[in-house]
Each structure stands twice: as C-alpha cells, then as structure tokens.
Amino acid sequence: MFHFRIMLTALLSLRQNLLRTMLATLGVVIGVGAVVAAVSILEGSQRVALGWVEGLGADQILIFNGSEEGSHRRTQTESLLPKDAGLIATENPEWIVATAPQYTGGGQIKYYDKNTYISILGTTAAYGTINDYKVSDGRFVTPQDILGKTMICILGYKVAEELFGVLPAVGKRVKINGKGFVVVGVMEEKGALGFSNVDNQVIIPISTAMGRMFGARYLTMLGVQCVDAASVTTCIERVKKTLRVSHRIRAEESDDFVVFTQERMKQMFSQFAILFAVVLYSIAGISIVVGAIGIMNIMLVSVTERTREIGVRIAVGARRFDILRQFLTEASVISLIGGALGIGCGWAMANFLHKVTDTLEVYTRPSLIVIALAMAGIVGIISGIYPAIRASRLDPVAALRFE
Amino acid sequence: MGDSVVNALDGVDLHVAAGEFVAITGASGSGKSTLMHLLGGLDRPTSGTLEFDGQLLSAMNEKQLAELRNRRIGFVFQTFNLINRTSALDNVCVPLMYTRRSFSKKTARAALERVGLGKRAKHTPSEMSGGECQRVAIARAIVNEPALLLADEPTGNLDSKTSEQILQIVHELHATGITILLVTHEMDVAVQADRIIQMKDGRIVEDTAVDDHRRDEILRLNRDSHERMFRKKAAARTGTSTDNHSSEAKRVG
Structure with a gap:
C-alpha cells in the first residue's frame, strides 16, 4: 500500500508540471518508438524473407550468373x-x-x-x-x-x-x-x-x-x-x-555461376538480418540514451526547484530513503509514460510505413511491448538514480533555507 | 588553515519540561534557529548531548530521528513551507505519508478543522492568505499529534492581526498539553510564553520564567482572546520588567 502511495505522490507531482513532464517523456517516446518501429519492420521483413525461402522449397536449386570469389577469366558477368x-x-x-x-x-x-x-x-x-x-x-x-x-x-x-x-x-x-x-x-x-x-x-x-x-x-x-x-x-x-x-571452363578456373539452395538463402538472410538489426538497434540505442539524458536533466531541475519541499518532507518525517524512492519513482513514471506513448507511436509509425510503401511488411510481437516497457522502466531508474541520490543527500536545514 | 571555526551554539544548557510554553528570543545570528534545528533532530551537534523524552538524540540513527520528527515533533516555519500547487488537505497529509500505517484523509481534515480551515481543504497555498497558509502549516505540524511543537518565527511574515490569530491557535494547542517552543525576535510575541530564553552569540544570556502574577494574567487573557488583544502592549511592558527583575535575582543569587 505504501508503494502505491509513493506512486500516487509521484503522479501528483508530475501532473503539477504537466508540460515539463511531457517534454521529459519526449526523448523516451522517440527512443522507444524508434525501437518498436525498427523491430516491427525488421521482424516483418524477416517473416517475408523466410516466407520466400520456405516457398522456394527444400528440394530446389537456383542458379544465377556471377562467381563466388571474383572471376579471373571473364570480364562479362553473364554466362x-x-x-x-x-x-x-x-x-x-x-x-x-x-x-x-x-x-x-x-x-x-x-x-x-x-x-x-x-x-x-x-x-x-x-x-x-x-x-x-x-x-x-x-x-x-x-x-x-x-x-x-x-x-x-x-x-x-x-x-x-x-x-x-x-x-x-x-x-x-x-x-x-x-x-x-x-x-x-x-x-x-x-x-x-x-x-x-x-x-x-x-x-x-x-x-x-x-x-x-x-x-x-x-x-x-x-x-x-x-x-x-x-x-x-x-x-x-x-x-x-x-x-x-x-561454359567450357578449364579445371583451374572457378565457376561463372552461383548456386543457391534454401539452406543457403536462409543463412544469407539471417546474416543480412543481423547487419540490419545492428544498424537499427544502434539508432534506437542512441535515441534511448538521449531520452535518458532528457529525463535526468529534468529530474535535476526538479530536485533543485523542489529543494524546500524536500527539506519540509524531511522535517515532517521522511527518511532519506523515502526521498530517494520518491524521485526514483517519478523518473520511472515519466519513463514508463514515455515508453507507453512510444510503443503507440512506434506501432503507428510501422503501420503507417506499411500502408504507404505497400511492400514493407511489419509485425509487432506482443513480447516486444513487454520488452519496450521494461526497457523504459530501466531507463527511468538509471536516469533517475543520480538526481534522486542528490535529493536524498540534501541537508534539511540548508534545504529549508533555500531560496 | 584560514577557515576559522564558528560555533553557532556554545555552552547551551537547557531543560524544557513537558507541557511548557517556551519562547526563544534573540537577534538574528544569535543561534536560536540552530538550537531549534538541533532540538527538532534536523541537525546534529558537533559536541554535547540532546535528550528528548529520556531518549538520547545523538544515539539515534537516521530512521529513528525521522520517526521522532514524524510522530513526536511538529515544525512550523516563518515562510510556511507548504508544497505549492498542492491542496491544503494534501499538504496536511504529507506527514501521514511517512507514518508507517495506512491513513485516511479524515485525520488530516480533522487537523484542518482544529485550525479553523475545514472549509478551505481543497484550496492551494496560492489561493490562500498568509495567515491561512500558516494555519495549514500548523495543521500539518499537529496532524500526527506531536508532543512538541517547534515554531520558528511563525508570525514573522504576518501582520499583527493575523499574528494574533496564529498565536491564539498556539495557545489552544498548548492548552491541550503540547509542549511549545517558539522562536521569535518580537518581545510582544515572546511574552505570551511561560518562559523566555534570550540568546546572544550562541549562548543563553537570560532564562526567565514569567512569574505567577503575569502567568495568571496571561491565562486569563488566553480565556478571552479579545481582551488579550487589547492588553497586548501592557503585556509586552510587563515582559521587559520581568526580565530585569529576574536578572537582578540571579545576580543576588
């Protein structure tokens, strides 16, 4: 019950500064949105690619022009x-x-x-x-x-x-x-x-x-x-x-064609998917870091601005741990709100792209939503920890005098 | 080197009995606020001992001190120190949040009614006058029914009429058995206490009990606040003479 009350207090304080709260969530909204959109697109494409490969059939071979390791003999690539x-x-x-x-x-x-x-x-x-x-x-x-x-x-x-x-x-x-x-x-x-x-x-x-x-x-x-x-x-x-x-290829010469099987296509796709994922996750990761810095910044401002409030809370019986928990909860709530909005935005973005491009397939895994929310919570705690520690370490006497 | 050590308080020896109404006076920088912070468990002395109800404050850990402030001590400040954009009722609820039991807002509402603000519960500090804000702050201080009320210049930001109302509430609280420690530099406020402690440069220079004759007068005034208001100046004059009388007595002793 006490945790619920802390949560409620945090929500109340955040509501008092609605615009600032919204600005603070923005970074996380963008970060989580980017992750959700990126992963949805990635997994959608993967599903399509795997569908193609499966459609190819395990008993089929595809032969293309070209060579595996760069042809020595030919200037032409068609054969x-x-x-x-x-x-x-x-x-x-x-x-x-x-x-x-x-x-x-x-x-x-x-x-x-x-x-x-x-x-x-x-x-x-x-x-x-x-x-x-x-x-x-x-x-x-x-x-x-x-x-x-x-x-x-x-x-x-x-x-x-x-x-x-x-x-x-x-x-x-x-x-x-x-x-x-x-x-x-x-x-x-x-x-x-x-x-x-x-x-x-x-x-x-x-x-x-x-x-x-x-x-x-x-x-x-x-x-x-x-x-x-x-x-x-x-x-x-x-x-x-x-x-x-x-094609009259001599024994020492390499093939002037490339053979693909379902197995090999799968490998290629997974390699491509990994590369794609690294790029997408890097972008998403940077956005999340930016979001975390945004929250930390807002929380630091909030701690300074509410120095007197912290002093009063300590004077009326708050332990340092209570103050720490209050600010951590506030940061987490900001982040979770941002995360929830981000999931909505990311999902909408992915589906919008799907509609517009006509070829891009998207798939939002339900577990992705859970992961995104968990990530937002962790971002909140990490970005809130320093401001919260600062708040909890304030000298109550100085805090009460703070102008 | 270079930094000289300044002792805000030096050689202070003070005993306040339960149920007393003590005023601490002195010029700014005389150490009265520091004394108050020490007594409230907000600050720790570099040396010396503090005892509250038989418990040694210096032996308490942070959690025990927080609990002491929460359950046994109420703070009232000159600048009210209410949380902005939060209703009077929610402000009064703040100490209850840190009391380790579930609470209902009824307790907070009752405290607001005790200071005569039952109808202003939903208003925020910016919507209230200074006197009303201070009454909310008093309600917050007494919501957990403390044994000790520490008031740091509670009337410092208020006009004389509003000050009277606040002091009236303080008297009412004192009548219910709460020990009052009131820091002020105004003699006409200090004289309303049972005992006046004067401080200078971190030391207690005078510790005067308001004598029985004056005490009777104050109690009588307390029963009838209107009459008390009219006699305020007279009371201030007697307070000064009491001081002189006691210091003479000390010298004789």
Missing part, C-alpha cells in the same frame, strides 16, 4: 545460356525433375487507355510446376509457345485486376512495351514468390522474351527441381559439372 536448362535436365534425368530458365525484365503493359508498370518474366511451362503456381483462368506457357516464340502472355493477378477489373482478360489484345500480345491466361493470387511479387508480373514465353522482346543472350536465372530434398547436394554437383562443360 547462363537457354540451352543450359535443357542440358541439365537431359544429362541428369535420375536426379533432376525439371528446370525452369528465367529471364526478367521490366516494362509497361497497355490495354486501350489503361496502362501499368510490370515486371516481365520470360520462362517455360516448368516455372509453374516447380513453384506450384497455377493459372486461375486460361492456360500457361506451352512448349509450342517456346518453339514458335508466340506473342502470348499470362497476366499476374493484380495486373489483370488493374487492366480488366472483373471482366475476363483471356483473349484480349494488350501491348507490352509497344508490342502486341494476346492474353491467354491469368495467374492465381500468390503474393510473393522468390524475390518478387508475382501478382504484379506478366509471364511470356522465354524465347519471346529473349528473342523478340529484349534481344538477350543470357538467362537471368535458372530454377532446378531435384527429385527430393535429400538429393540436393548430389544435384548441385551434377549441375556444376554440366554447366562447367557447357
């Missing part, structure tokens, strides 16, 4: 050829189920007066099966489309919605980067797949993309589906062997 996809599949039929060559570009799709910016993916029928990504209407890319370099396209869910609304898109003629295409299918709603938001993507045959659209020689990446997760290591060996022969 993956369209024929590599076929070679990998045909040379290792016992290990590899399917390969999906991919070429990614950007552009604009137009249907009469409506147009939107999209990412263009050139690929084969295997892309859909490997990623378990199906059409909701019409059909997907067929081998005939690849052979004939046909001018057909399959729209992502959002693209179809934007151009055609509720009307059927299949059979309509659209223009992509000025070239005429026929819509033959619309994809199901999927969200993120791999690194991109596939709902905002238009799929065309790989041959059309590289030949007629972009005039490219090399693939962007190559997706490989292994027979099962256990065979991934063997598959990587096989894929490397095939590609080294195909």
Whole structure:
C-alpha cells in the first residue's frame, strides 16, 4: 500500500508540471518508438524473407550468373545460356525433375487507355510446376509457345485486376512495351514468390522474351527441381559439372555461376538480418540514451526547484530513503509514460510505413511491448538514480533555507 | 588553515519540561534557529548531548530521528513551507505519508478543522492568505499529534492581526498539553510564553520564567482572546520588567 502511495505522490507531482513532464517523456517516446518501429519492420521483413525461402522449397536449386570469389577469366558477368536448362535436365534425368530458365525484365503493359508498370518474366511451362503456381483462368506457357516464340502472355493477378477489373482478360489484345500480345491466361493470387511479387508480373514465353522482346543472350536465372530434398547436394554437383562443360571452363578456373539452395538463402538472410538489426538497434540505442539524458536533466531541475519541499518532507518525517524512492519513482513514471506513448507511436509509425510503401511488411510481437516497457522502466531508474541520490543527500536545514 | 571555526551554539544548557510554553528570543545570528534545528533532530551537534523524552538524540540513527520528527515533533516555519500547487488537505497529509500505517484523509481534515480551515481543504497555498497558509502549516505540524511543537518565527511574515490569530491557535494547542517552543525576535510575541530564553552569540544570556502574577494574567487573557488583544502592549511592558527583575535575582543569587 505504501508503494502505491509513493506512486500516487509521484503522479501528483508530475501532473503539477504537466508540460515539463511531457517534454521529459519526449526523448523516451522517440527512443522507444524508434525501437518498436525498427523491430516491427525488421521482424516483418524477416517473416517475408523466410516466407520466400520456405516457398522456394527444400528440394530446389537456383542458379544465377556471377562467381563466388571474383572471376579471373571473364570480364562479362553473364554466362547462363537457354540451352543450359535443357542440358541439365537431359544429362541428369535420375536426379533432376525439371528446370525452369528465367529471364526478367521490366516494362509497361497497355490495354486501350489503361496502362501499368510490370515486371516481365520470360520462362517455360516448368516455372509453374516447380513453384506450384497455377493459372486461375486460361492456360500457361506451352512448349509450342517456346518453339514458335508466340506473342502470348499470362497476366499476374493484380495486373489483370488493374487492366480488366472483373471482366475476363483471356483473349484480349494488350501491348507490352509497344508490342502486341494476346492474353491467354491469368495467374492465381500468390503474393510473393522468390524475390518478387508475382501478382504484379506478366509471364511470356522465354524465347519471346529473349528473342523478340529484349534481344538477350543470357538467362537471368535458372530454377532446378531435384527429385527430393535429400538429393540436393548430389544435384548441385551434377549441375556444376554440366554447366562447367557447357561454359567450357578449364579445371583451374572457378565457376561463372552461383548456386543457391534454401539452406543457403536462409543463412544469407539471417546474416543480412543481423547487419540490419545492428544498424537499427544502434539508432534506437542512441535515441534511448538521449531520452535518458532528457529525463535526468529534468529530474535535476526538479530536485533543485523542489529543494524546500524536500527539506519540509524531511522535517515532517521522511527518511532519506523515502526521498530517494520518491524521485526514483517519478523518473520511472515519466519513463514508463514515455515508453507507453512510444510503443503507440512506434506501432503507428510501422503501420503507417506499411500502408504507404505497400511492400514493407511489419509485425509487432506482443513480447516486444513487454520488452519496450521494461526497457523504459530501466531507463527511468538509471536516469533517475543520480538526481534522486542528490535529493536524498540534501541537508534539511540548508534545504529549508533555500531560496 | 584560514577557515576559522564558528560555533553557532556554545555552552547551551537547557531543560524544557513537558507541557511548557517556551519562547526563544534573540537577534538574528544569535543561534536560536540552530538550537531549534538541533532540538527538532534536523541537525546534529558537533559536541554535547540532546535528550528528548529520556531518549538520547545523538544515539539515534537516521530512521529513528525521522520517526521522532514524524510522530513526536511538529515544525512550523516563518515562510510556511507548504508544497505549492498542492491542496491544503494534501499538504496536511504529507506527514501521514511517512507514518508507517495506512491513513485516511479524515485525520488530516480533522487537523484542518482544529485550525479553523475545514472549509478551505481543497484550496492551494496560492489561493490562500498568509495567515491561512500558516494555519495549514500548523495543521500539518499537529496532524500526527506531536508532543512538541517547534515554531520558528511563525508570525514573522504576518501582520499583527493575523499574528494574533496564529498565536491564539498556539495557545489552544498548548492548552491541550503540547509542549511549545517558539522562536521569535518580537518581545510582544515572546511574552505570551511561560518562559523566555534570550540568546546572544550562541549562548543563553537570560532564562526567565514569567512569574505567577503575569502567568495568571496571561491565562486569563488566553480565556478571552479579545481582551488579550487589547492588553497586548501592557503585556509586552510587563515582559521587559520581568526580565530585569529576574536578572537582578540571579545576580543576588
């Protein structure tokens, strides 16, 4: 009960100086807000990233252009050829189920007066099966489309919605980067797949993309589906062997391609997340320190200003410990109020960013709120301890005479 | 070296009996406030002993001293020393907060009623007159029903009419058995006590009991405050003569 009374006294004193109290909390509001917003964004992004990696599947391999430790031979960084996809599949039929060559570009799709910016993916029928990504209407890319370099396209869910609304898109003629295409299918709603938001993507045959659209020689990446997760290591060996022969790499030379697996992606993401976290936490930490200094400053002013009050309290029977506890409680209450406001602000900020950017995912863990409040309490105690000690050490006789 | 030691009090030997009303007078710097702080347990003497109700103050630790100030001693100051922006009632509650038992605001309200401020409980010091503030301060001093009331120039910041009201309250408290120690430099205030101690340069130069004749007069005045007010000047004159009389007696002794 006595602690409750101390708390009440602290709240009363703080209410008497409402503006100052609010100013004192500001630092903690910003600090805790920064922490909550940063951690929410960090964890939201991590969840998305992990979702991507999980979506990739443990039995898949992704091959990109480039080299692991800086190529010695080549000046060009691109190396993956369209024929590599076929070679990998045909040379290792016992290990590899399917390969999906991919070429990614950007552009604009137009249907009469409506147009939107999209990412263009050139690929084969295997892309859909490997990623378990199906059409909701019409059909997907067929081998005939690849052979004939046909001018057909399959729209992502959002693209179809934007151009055609509720009307059927299949059979309509659209223009992509000025070239005429026929819509033959619309994809199901999927969200993120791999690194991109596939709902905002238009799929065309790989041959059309590289030949007629972009005039490219090399693939962007190559997706490989292994027979099962256990065979991934063997598959990587096989894929490397095939590609080294195909790219005519000599024994002493390093690979001109990079192989990724789900496992490796996870590691990369976690490394990236750590780096990201260090930066965010440093910023948040600095804000918290600033907040703590703010509280300490206000508390020191408050102690000086209330010197007489302290003298009176001692005269009427307060022990030094009571004075110490009162000022510590005041500092903690300031900090906790700041912390509570900060949690609200941080949460609002994170959600605001989520709304505005459309791509940024946020997730506020319930335990984060507890941690933030605990942190605010600790900041209050640490920043309050010096002013409180000063208050409790005042000489009552001098304090009563203080002008 | 260089700093010379100044003793605010030197060779003071004072005994105050329970229920006494003692006035301490003297010019500023004579050590009367220091004496008061020592007696109230706010300060510790560099040497010598202090005893309160048979307990040695120098043997007490900080906690015991705080409890003594809280339960047994009430302080009243010249500048009232109320906590600003806090209602009269909450000001009176402050000592109760440090008493290790649960309290109800009823106790504080009763103390305010004793000083005639029951209706001003919700007002803050800035909304009250000096006399009212001092009455709140007295209520705060007596809320824990102390045995000793230490008043340091309680009327120093008040006009004579308000001073009378405050002294009236002090007399009423004295009548209930509280020992009063009143520091003042005004003789007409000091004379209202049973005993006047005069200080100079940290020493007690005179310790005078107001004689029976005057005591009767003061008690009679106390019963009728209006009459007392009219006779204030007369009382002041008799106080001075009493002093002379006693110092003569001492010399004879």
